[in-house]
Amino acid sequence: MVDEWRSDRGKVRVGALAVYVLAGRVVGADTEASPAATSPSGVILTPGVEFLPMNDNPLIVQGDLTVLADVSAPLYPEARDALARFAELVKSPEHIHTYRITPLSIWNACAAGVPVDEIADTLTTFSRFPVPDGITNQVRDFARRFGRLRIERDEHDPTAQHLYLHASDPMLAEELAHGKALAPVLGDRIAPTIFRIAQGDRGRIKQALIKAGFPAEDLAGYAEGESLDVALRDETLQGAPFALRDYQIQAVHAFHALGSARGGSGVIVLPCGAGKTVVGMGVISAVQASTLILTTSVTAVRQWIRELLDKTDVAPDQIGEYSAGIKDVRPITVATYQILTHRANKDADFTHLALFDQRNWGLIIYDEVHLLPAPVFQVTATLQARRRLGLTATLVREDGREDDVFALIGPKKADVPWKVLERQGWIATAVCTEVRVPLAEESRMPYAVADARNKFRVASENPDKTQVVRDIIARHAGEPALVIGMYVSQLELLAAEMQVPLITGTTPQPRRDTLYEQFRCGTLPALIVSKVANFAIDLPDASLAIQVSGTFGSRQEEAQRLGRILRPKAGANQAHFYSIVSADTVEQEFALKRQLFLCEQGYEYEIADASAFA
């Protein structure tokens, strides 16, 4: 099946290396899967791809384990799909994308069954220049560490309260036994290569092993949990036809792995607006068990509940909300991270963590897993017998705890670049525009004498921004608009001047729901929202977002705000994201950070003067 390498004056013909889709999981889905064979590793192959001379190859493999990918190169789609399996996309501006290979990304690939030879071959086959010495060896070294340790159940006594950690050789076992961090949790060494470990230490051991550089393959399986019949509807409650999209189906299958121990825990990476909630519901219907869903805010909790009711056949009385106001535990319970990590004072216990044990959960979904707070990590370490699904738009955590996500939630199971979805029309095309407004005359002196922090606020609250907001809305007349800001006083002023309702953190939930509904129905053309809008509000009709102030240079906030308008639109499927900043101020400097971030995500970014909108 695997064609032999054949070099013909710069041309390389290769079959096995044209890896396209990994069986059971998505690695990019913008091209049609041609009839293809499956390799022993489970990789679906597209044979007979004729490779172009080396200079047309899309990848530049750098000595620091980063890989540059030229998106205009003829073989880019193939290279990207192959690369996405073992490297993390770091930035994806218009022309050249940057990927990074790390031990974690290699272990993710190994966990998905990608042979290391294919990784090495991908690099050499698609590389424009010779791959630097040592890179392939480094990759092999990373990969060699995966699979040398396995956590398994006692096959003679599946109900036993202990598990076994198998090492590939006695020397490795010896090394572990002498590791300071590991030795205390390893338990008895019952054979030269086997340790007996407590069920409750399963997560902690996996964490410690990752840190020691030897990821364990967890084959101990899961508790089935309380059974729950869940099916996805063919038609939503609203009457619209509904079905999982292809990439969503593949993501669900990649996670579930037909219920085997090789699936059941992991992370699905999908861009904002790509339907992570829907994938979560797909997984619930695959697992058919009671589910605890953890998300970032009450608004997001309500959104999950609304979606569950709308798109599954779960009865309303089977879904519970667990938040500050309501403590309702049902077969499907949706809770916030905040309530779980709430405690009376900093020395008190996290009382609500008991929720994890209140039912025999068969599945726990961690929404926005890149925001998972530390206490939840700790609890998750004890929940390794339950299936765990992480949903996120990015695996990159600001606190650098990606290895904990890998150890405690699981490896990456699916990753679909947003550009692919944009091309397929599953998310809207967004144009980002930074509009620069001169600082208002009356703000100049306060700005000049303010300290660094207040300078940012004075610039952000530039009163001349109001007129620009009006001008932009006028230019996009008829398009539902969200005006988003950070400072409530600024937003209140804006709301009063523009006669547009305002939603802040203090707006009661019923009032919020009413305004959201009116906005959704189109009776409300514009809505002003504070940073409560950053997470999980579902406003499907918004195609215009105007940001009047932000949290300094926060990239995460920028992504979330942009995500509000990425859901597919009728017609041109086009969304506009405006960011209004005061020219020649510190706000402009912070905006540069956001500009870089958006450009690196691949969005089109324009800079305009306010006068262009007058």
Added chain:
Amino acid sequence: MKLFDVDWGAVLKDMGRWALLPLPARRILLDELKTQGFVPAARFGQYLDLVVDSGIAAYEPDKRRVWLGDARRELVKVLRALGRHRIFHLAPVERDEMALRHELLRYMEEHFTGDEVQRIASAALKSRVYANRETLAPFVQFPAWVGELLDAEDDEALLAWAESHGRNASAFIANDIAVLLDLQALVRHLLAFPGGMPLRDLVAMPSGDMDLPALGDAMHVGLASLALFAGMRAEDLEPMVGLWPSVVRELTRAEPTKPESVEVGETFVLAVFMEDMTTLLAAAAATPVRVRANDAAVFARTRVDIERRLVALPPWVAQLVPDDRIDRASGGLRAHGLAILRELDGNPHLHATPAGMRWLALSARDRLVWLLEPMRMSKERNPRSSYEMDGTVGFFPYALPYYRAPKSVKLRHDLERALLQAADAFIPIDDFLEYEAHSDNPLSALAENPTDSREAFVFYSGYADPRSSARDVWRQMLATFLTTRLVGLGGATVGLHESGKICFSLTSAGRYLLGAADTIEYGEDDAADVVVQPNFDVVFLGAAPAVEAELARFSERVGVAPGRVFVITRASVLGAAESGATVGDVIGALARASSRPVPKNVQHEIAGWMGTVRRVRLRRAELLQCASEEDAARVVSLLGANVHRISPVLLELPDVTPAVRASMMKKLRAGGVFIDDANVAEGKPPARGRGGR
């Protein structure tokens, strides 16, 4: 122990015994031979029986020790002596003449007394002055040392050679024509063995009438006259005999053929030195660069920063460029008057001169022309001598070490003629240098018959053979010019041949420098595959060193080889602005380099950043601080328009000459206004005068 005083006939007869021993046994034996005497039998381990069976060593009666040296005393002495020399090697070892000479000096020290050296030197060099090993050694390395023996066609010539070279040999043997003929035949035979010949093979060689005693006599005369050398082969400790390696090399050297043009794969062209000078000067223009007081080398921390901005050279090109790129650039800038060393805060710094600032503002091509012009227009016909060097830039990048260049040659003309062979095609550099040094060397004739003692001195310095000297001088001149004037200044494209040979071909800049073209093209026709991204990354998808050098002026290198990635930052753009670049320069350079349109947000930001640039002048001023407005008014009335009122009580004195200033002070004192010097008031001690204690 003198090798030529050995009974070689007997030794050669026993040499087969050594051949019986494997290498480890030979090593042990040589180790033990150093001490000689009784050796514990266990020392030989598994090789004990072999050593004893060879007859080189014998058991003591109790068999606990073996005795070395008695049984084959002469052989053991020879082996010990041979073991001290590593003249011969299995594979050819490239060693320079000086390293070989060092080996030769050791050899002579071991086997020749001072008198013997004097004896042979005074006869062979036809000089009555005192000669020592150092003066003799170069002549022994010269092919003529044995060439005269090989060329001797009759008895008289052979005896003449023996008279001059063989004075240390037994006169009885050295005057025997049969022995000399045998030696001549032996030397001729050994010419086929550049790495020497095993002594045991010598015994077995088809030698006509030469029996072992005759061979031994020939060896005696050959070794005593330094025509032959003996030593242990380094790799397998095989006793060898042969001619001195450089003598064989020269006598058997095939005449090099004229190098032919070849096709090359990868190529590289960049005025590396100019780009390095530009990078350093741009840095100095932004902030004067601190240099060390003792040697004017750039300080380490700054060096690291600047090195990151230099164009990264492919390894095969880097070997043509000196490592000290920054210091060379610094020297170049100063030589051209583009930068000077001046103190700042008490420490020497490299400052850009006004000429340097103007040079930076030129296009890459014009910058290069500016550098090449004085070289091209120089009236030099020959390199200057070291004493004539005045730090200015001329055509030749070097001086001759002694006195001055010969008047009778015009090396510039010869150098231009030689290098212009590569005007239109790639020629392997090594082949080119080899051919020029041996077959087309303008210095050869002069070296044979110097017309002036100073000319002779140029060639004889450090060499016994003026022809070798002439070859090396000319080779060095060509190579240095090629690397520093051509490759370093974009005058040659270098290319890599599939054999691994580095080749060169002249560019228009090279032809311009050599007077074969009137214009140059540089930095304009690079087919660069560069992408400027909206996130301010600049990615090179292929090698374009000239573009890389240009963009490095306003961006920072972040990529790791083989990727070439730069990022445009506010700081890097402002740095470029400080060294004189304009918005048009920066965006223009990006637009020229980028294969895709420069993103508008990038253009917008660059324009914005550079729009914030303002220039202000820093100057020192002297202020008069008055106690009251009334005092200030009094000062103004005394000095009139000479003072500038900054505040009601603060006045600024103009920047005037010391004489005018003294006059002003006099006026003030006359008006009853006395100056309290702030330095004195603050209690600073007065400067100590010369000689004060």
